[in-house]
Amino acid sequence: MRVDVVSIFPEYLAPLDLSLIGRARARGVLRLAVHDLRTWTHDVHRTVDDTPYGGGPGMVMRPEPWGEALDALAPADAAPPRLLVPSPAGAPFSQAMAHELAAEEHLLFACGRYEGIDQRVLEHAATRMPVTEVSLGDYVLFGGEVAVLVILEAVTRLLPGVLGNAGSLDEESHAHGLLEAPVYTKPPSWRGHEVPEILRSGDHGRIARWRRDEALRRTAARRPDMLAALGEDLDKKDRAAL
Numbered sequence: 001m002r003v004d005v006v007s008i009f010p011e012y013l014a015p016l017d018l019s020l021i022g023r024a025r026a027r028g029v030l031r032l033a034v035h036d037l038r039t040w041t042h043d044v045h046r047t048v049d050d051t052p053y054g055g056g057p058g059m060v061m062r063p064e065p066w067g068e069a070l071d072a073l074a075p076a077d078a079a080p081p082r083l084l085v086p087s088p089a090g091a092p093f094s095q096a097m098a099h100e101l102a103a104e105e106h107l108l109f110a111c112g113r114y115e116g117i118d119q120r121v122l123e124h125a126a127t128r129m130p131v132t133e134v135s136l137g138d139y140v141l142f143g144g145e146v147a148v149l150v151i152l153e154a155v156t157r158l159l160p161g162v163l164g165n166a167g168s169l170d171e172e173s174h175a176h177g178l179l180e181a182p183v184y185t186k187p188p189s190w191r192g193h194e195v196p197e198i199l200r201s202g203d204h205g206r207i208a209r210w211r212r213d214e215a216l217r218r219t220a221a222r223r224p225d226m227l228a229a230l231g232e233d234l235d236k237k238d239r240a241a242l
């Protein structure tokens, strides 16, 4: 997978060289390039923003640098990338979207700052590539860079060969529409707190049932919205746990 990120703060993306993502890059599973938007400015001050039409506070990112950046990174003679624009006005990011993005050949992230990017940049890009405004949640960050770090971590760990133990993808939260069950390791007793006996029983059938029941109970307590979405998928044993 090829990933390009355009930002006026490329150093914000430095953590992408660490840990799993760093390994994925080293293995060639992920080809990541971070670009400074000011590369595509031509004035002495390398201006990327201006005052908003219609008035109002703050500044808006000018269309010209973005237009040239997208022309350079998504040339007309190549397969179009998927353009992702992190924004509080975007569609909610989810594990399902992470899986969708993990199947893409080329992701292109546009990190907005200030009050956002001139809307015509997205309109023009949409004439030649899929454009998705995506939100991490209902709060406002300074810009899209942190969101790109989150999205890329969620996507990269789904790529083949990145996670040492691919099995862990099966049981994690949101894998089956439920929150994951609690986890324990040695020692069996710690400051008066015991590991649930069943997990040390060696009875894998009962252990799997216990984990599903715990996942159901946690989801019911913390995310009733997720449980409601499962609706019909719950069988009699599941309902007995709630």
Ligand SMILES: Nc1ncccc1[N+](=O)[O-]
Residues within 6 Å of the ligand: 086, 087, 088, 090, 134, 135, 136, 137, 138, 139, 140, 141, 142, 143, 144, 147
């Ligand atoms: N919440 C956000 N605030 C600013 C930029 C991007 C954002 N987001 O969630 O992707």
